[in-house]
Amino acid sequence: MKRLFIAVLTLVMIGTLLIACSSKDDKANKGESTPSAAANSPSATTEGTQNQEEGNVYPIKTDRTLSYWGEITGNLVGVKATHDEVPFFQEWQKVTGVKLKFTAPPAGQAKESLNILLASGNLPDMIEYNFLNDYPGGPEKAIADGYILKLNDLIDQYAPNLKKFLQDNPDIDKMVKTDNGSYYAFPFIRGDEYLRVFQGPIIRKDWLDDLGLPVPVTIDEWTDTLRAFKEKKGASAPFAVNSKPRFFNDSGNGAFLGAFGVTRGFYQEDGAIKYGPAEAGFKEYLRLFQQWYKEGLLDKNIATSDAKSVDGNWASGQTGVSVGNAGGGIGRWQPLVESNSANAVLVAAPYPVLNKGETPKFGQKDNAYSSGGIVAVTTAAKDPGLAVKLLDYGYSEEGRMFFNFGTEGVSYNMVDGSPKYTDLLMKNPDKLAPAQAMSMYIRGSYNGPFIQDKRYAEQFFALQTQREAIGIWQKTDVAKYALPPITPTPEESSEYATIMNDINTLVDEMTLKIILGTESVDKFDNYVEKMKSLKLDRAIEIQKAALDRYNSR
Numbered sequence: 001m002k003r004l005f006i007a008v009l010t011l012v013m014i015g016t017l018l019i020a021c022s023s024k025d026d027k028a029n030k031g032e033s034t035p036s037a038a039a040n041s042p043s044a045t046t047e048g049t050q051n052q053e054e055g056n057v058y059p060i061k062t063d064r065t066l067s068y069w070g071e072i073t074g075n076l077v078g079v080k081a082t083h084d085e086v087p088f089f090q091e092w093q094k095v096t097g098v099k100l101k102f103t104a105p106p107a108g109q110a111k112e113s114l115n116i117l118l119a120s121g122n123l124p125d126m127i128e129y130n131f132l133n134d135y136p137g138g139p140e141k142a143i144a145d146g147y148i149l150k151l152n153d154l155i156d157q158y159a160p161n162l163k164k165f166l167q168d169n170p171d172i173d174k175m176v177k178t179d180n181g182s183y184y185a186f187p188f189i190r191g192d193e194y195l196r197v198f199q200g201p202i203i204r205k206d207w208l209d210d211l212g213l214p215v216p217v218t219i220d221e222w223t224d225t226l227r228a229f230k231e232k233k234g235a236s237a238p239f240a241v242n243s244k245p246r247f248f249n250d251s252g253n254g255a256f257l258g259a260f261g262v263t264r265g266f267y268q269e270d271g272a273i274k275y276g277p278a279e280a281g282f283k284e285y286l287r288l289f290q291q292w293y294k295e296g297l298l299d300k301n302i303a304t305s306d307a308k309s310v311d312g313n314w315a316s317g318q319t320g321v322s323v324g325n326a327g328g329g330i331g332r333w334q335p336l337v338e339s340n341s342a343n344a345v346l347v348a349a350p351y352p353v354l355n356k357g358e359t360p361k362f363g364q365k366d367n368a369y370s371s372g373g374i375v376a377v378t379t380a381a382k383d384p385g386l387a388v389k390l391l392d393y394g395y396s397e398e399g400r401m402f403f404n405f406g407t408e409g410v411s412y413n414m415v416d417g418s419p420k421y422t423d424l425l426m427k428n429p430d431k432l433a434p435a436q437a438m439s440m441y442i443r444g445s446y447n448g449p450f451i452q453d454k455r456y457a458e459q460f461f462a463l464q465t466q467r468e469a470i471g472i473w474q475k476t477d478v479a480k481y482a483l484p485p486i487t488p489t490p491e492e493s494s495e496y497a498t499i500m501n502d503i504n505t506l507v508d509e510m511t512l513k514i515i516l517g518t519e520s521v522d523k524f525d526n527y528v529e530k531m532k533s534l535k536l537d538r539a540i541e542i543q544k545a546a547l548d549r550y551n552s553r
Helices: 002-030 036-040 047-054 087-096 110-120 138-144 152-158 160-168 170-175 205-211 219-233 249-253 280-294 307-315 326-340 384-395 397-405 434-441 454-460 464-473 490-515 521-533 536-551
Strands: 065-069 099-103 126-128 186-190 199-204 266-269 272-275 321-325 346-348 369-377 412-415 418-421
Touching (some): 152 160, 152 384, 160 170, 186 384, 199 205, 199 464, 219 321, 266 536, 272 536, 280 521, 307 326, 321 326, 326 434, 326 454, 369 384, 490 521
Antiparallel strands (some): 186 369, 199 346
16 A cells, blocks of 8 residues: 555655646647746746746747737838838848738827727737837836737747847836836837937028028028029928828927927926926917918928928928938938939038027937837737747847848848848839838838947948038937936826827817918917816826826936
8 A cells, every 4th residue: 555655645646746836838839938937946947947048049030920910111102002012021021930911000100000900809919110109108008908918938938039138238127118117119229329310400402502502501591492493493381391191290209399499399408397288389389480481481281291291392392301211211312312413412511500500409319229110929829939030030140130231132231241232222213212122121221129339320321421421410408308218107108199199189180270361360379278288287297197107217
């Protein structure tokens, strides 16, 4: 009996161990997370531990196909319709070993399309979307709503490259998680200070030279310049900008309205949070643009203009001023204006000020963590572990080269130890502008789940005017006033989202009605009162609380 008892006890213990191991393996196969403490234990045998110690091996051996939802970059609008037609995305699948099924929303309709997608309940494995700024309530709410996964344990197990980068860069680590410490997406990281400024006013220097005018600095000089472009250069749309998804889409960084000390959103000043459209400076901006529109200095279709129509205005010689990027603006438009006028030259202009000698208060400057191009793993993911391994590729040495430079021998060659883009990108045989050709073979020229390399920009900005643009646009005080990537709590988020949805709708309405002249500028004060009745003060309180929490992270 004693021997029998010992034998039975031994079998029970072995069975228990087998069940435990089976359960752990089953979790790993499904991509479920195990506690990070277990993953870090010397005796742990999970695949996540092996990844931490050895790194992910690519290509991954798998038969699974994962689904991926995200916009196609604006640089490829009119060039390629789907991800499947873009060589970069074809090659990404090869180098990682993971087959992908892509879905892309219509250009400029990501937010509307995502709402429909979430309501359908038929989620893909991964979603590329700005959950920090464009999801009502922010990323913590998206996690609480059950759409995307909190990635902490999955990163511990399956993303050794991203994990190491964040450990080595605590200032960026602070940015890419919520106040609760939740990692919610694979981030886009600008790997050098040089990469953080890339946008501002752009003007036709050849027209200025013909007219004997300097590059405008003050608002009064801008008014004189636009009048001269209209009257003496025959420009029917002297100032043209992209107004998708909202009016003057690139004004949010402070272009032109920054001269009046405000931006389109929230900012910090003297320890307080302010909302630009409710400040007196916004009224003066509206007054200026109403006058410009009345005089025909703005594109008459400015309320509805998109990237294509702006391209058309540059190409036809109807436009002399816009706001855009060094690459996707100067780099994209320079060939267009040259096709109409061989001597045409586009240059950067400083962010406008009211008085000579002032430093612009605002301007474009990204944080090292930029929430565009980030990729979340959804709660519907069939194999979250595999999705995380795929996404971790962009933070490995090999993956960083691929995202920034593409495929050796195709999009770049190594020259004196540095990657050099080939003529396929820089002098494209199909006459694509460098910004367009690059977007076919790399993601370095826009964003995505990877770390951007300064060496991309040094080549992307092939024109001297592009390289000079960065220095011109850097001369602002925006770092003093811009908010870091703050996040609301789930409790605050629904309230904030409801408030700001109503206020943003109101601001869009106010902006268009006043600029197009259907309402007087004097109506501005009524709109501000309406904003306050929609609980603007409460939205500011929520932003201030979020900023205080961020500063305490």
